[in-house]
Amino acid sequence: MAKNNNDFVTHIASRNEDFPQWYTDVILKTDMVDYSVVKGCMVIKPYGYRVWELIQGEMDKRFKDTGHVNAYFPLFIPESLLKKEAEHVEGFAPEVAWVTHGGEEKLTERLCVRPTSETIICSMYSKWIQSYRDLPVLINQWANVVRWEKSTRPFLRTSEFLWQEGHTAHATSEEAQEETQRMLEVYREFAENVLAIPVITGEKSEKEKFAGAVATYTMEAMMQDGKALQMGTSHYLGDNFAKAYDITYLSKDGKLEYCYTTSWGTSTRMIGGVIMVHGDDRGLVLPPKVAPIQVVIIPVAQHKPGVLDKADELFNELKATGIRVKVDDTDQSVGWKFNEYEMKGVPLRLEVGPKDIEKNQVVLVRRDTHEKLFVSIDDLANTISGLLNNIHKTLFERALAFREAKTTNAVNMEELAEGVKSGFVRAMWCGERKCEDEIKKETGATTRCMIKNHDVEGHVCVHCGKLAKAFTYFAKSY
């Protein structure tokens, strides 16, 4: 079976030979995404968008369970408002799109299309927050944002993308820092338990942190080419934005205090991560929890009496238990169908033909292991639920083992340079920008994150030999 199917998929580049081409082939041929006439902007096609909807559903539930509510703020930000937080505008101004005309008229002030919404949201918080009774404010927004990118790749880096951005305001620094960590943990748990992607969490360097933040925390995943993908970030903003946008409250003691704020975001970029962590040379391999189709039923010899009826019966039975299932009874060949849904990453293929019906069984083929199972039709929904869970677990463990195998420790630059050719490198670092820049120049790797609470005493920087400040992940990255 496997061999025959390979004939259908030779048009996908192999990952080992050309990973970027493999990625492009997969996203286009599986109808996840398409290029548009607008430079740098992608079209998310229905199959890709469904993955995003499933991601949204899972994340939104987690945000609400941790006390957050959704709201919507304007797409446009007046230039003067953007400029109030100096570091922030410096970071974002070079990459924003500017609206200068409304209809036939020139605007008196340019509006930027939001690259992120701290500024516009803080301007509202300044108005809404008066007293300690108004705190905390825990708001999330699902929205599109625009960052004018020179070089783009669908899902990974596009001029417009979809995301969620949380923005919270608190009475104290401690509470804001707790929130920052809480949401980082929500992201980690989501990445691992929904996307089946193991992630490393830690703090970004001064250079890599969000423009205007006191500290940025990140979750980083390893792609199959050994590069890192930043999958989500959570920022502790201190009172930087509160001071720039005048967000104050009257404390219980009647004193006027500044708030402490946070922001945190994840985007459609995560879909790129799912593809690059789990995919194989036959195409997508989707983790069951975000697979638009979890089980595809392929009737075999479907012209024979009873086959389509049985397929429909199984469809209804599985659908009733909440499994996302599809029957393909089109007149395409069975071989074409096997290949098509394999390429599309459907976790389980269910084959049912006259002989299976006779034996009261179906054939299940796992997308992750290609394992073929003959299982009883009785209690099928339970069997399948169990298998879907097992596929999730297998994908996660495989990705984790891959990452572990490709992660090394370096005590000198030779080791670091060698390690980042194919994966992540952990090394001691002095924390200085100069070393960070030189390491990048010499090896192509950036600091991905600093590991909290890791003992550095007595250790020295992998680059300059001075006393180490942080045990740090280095990697090439997207």
Added chain:
Amino acid sequence: MAKNNNDFVTHIASRNEDFPQWYTDVILKTDMVDYSVVKGCMVIKPYGYRVWELIQGEMDKRFKDTGHVNAYFPLFIPESLLKKEAEHVEGFAPEVAWVTHGGEEKLTERLCVRPTSETIICSMYSKWIQSYRDLPVLINQWANVVRWEKSTRPFLRTSEFLWQEGHTAHATSEEAQEETQRMLEVYREFAENVLAIPVITGEKSEKEKFAGAVATYTMEAMMQDGKALQMGTSHYLGDNFAKAYDITYLSKDGKLEYCYTTSWGTSTRMIGGVIMVHGDDRGLVLPPKVAPIQVVIIPVAQHKPGVLDKADELFNELKATGIRVKVDDTDQSVGWKFNEYEMKGVPLRLEVGPKDIEKNQVVLVRRDTHEKLFVSIDDLANTISGLLNNIHKTLFERALAFREAKTTNAVNMEELAEGVKSGFVRAMWCGERKCEDEIKKETGATTRCMIKNHDVEGHVCVHCGKLAKAFTYFAKSY
């Protein structure tokens, strides 16, 4: 009870005295929405956004049940692309926002921020559709759009708003026309069964139809000031866009044919409709199916032993059955709470105090009728579900009776002018733009929609006396 509460709400203007001010008071004081620093753009606050989320959930289910899938297309449309359909660009160009710069660089071609997405979506359909096998294409998009408006009001008319836009392509004119009617019917059923708003459906005049459409169908609702609100439209686009954007397919007979397309949309404007149809002088009255809180539990004498425990117990019981319920156990006074949730339009207030607990009962107060009910705690979830359904029914019937009472037939201009002062007027119309314009000039009313299949034979136009072409609704409108 009612009298006391009125003391709290004198800050909301009365509908009869100043309907526009009443609307503004209600949306601001109930935290539905706020003005932003960006001219004409609103902030949808969590309470208002939750209504939108509930609307989205109900609509999205209906779209999927009728075979549609969601996708996402770029925010920006190159000027040259927008201009391909002549009538369309003429209609929209005066009200679009133009992006001229990306970062520091001037763009070689201006991009408009989508006012609607026919043009960008058609450019993709041209690429995606090759054969009759690719048809129909049934896609919906949830998105923000921008129309540069001179005079704005939150929800009703803002420079940016949220909406859904369906875009479908079909092999034949008949199929496209069927789709147009199907989605109009989905909208009508949604308006009536979810928003409890009775609507009139019919066809728009040439003047009022969508720029580029062959025919536009609309659903119109009457607000409490007698004005019409267009709540949603469904457009049959013929092959206009297919020809402008070259959407062709190879038919079964091997002939190259143009597709026929449709588009249909509803927006956050519907929330304005909900407010203006159901609200009263005490504030919002939300239909249960889109109420963020369906039941608010107010513990009475909450310091007494057992009261808060019972409130929590009831909360858990109701929540488990899927009812959206909240307990307010803050230290605000009971009177303040009664007023607050009344103003916020919560369909049912549940009071529980020591005496109620003794009697194994609770007190329920309906927001729609102010009726006070003493009901047994046993089987409470069922009682409440029944009441919520009844509230929906009552709201719908009340709105329908109001509309019927304010709708008149006119056979001359005096009757028409008089009728549109306070409601809808049905009259025969010749169908000519000249009469339509003059009626507007003389009475302030526009044609809202033409009623299909209504016999016009032997009748004459209410304005010019020539033979009538359509029995038509006239009204002042938002």
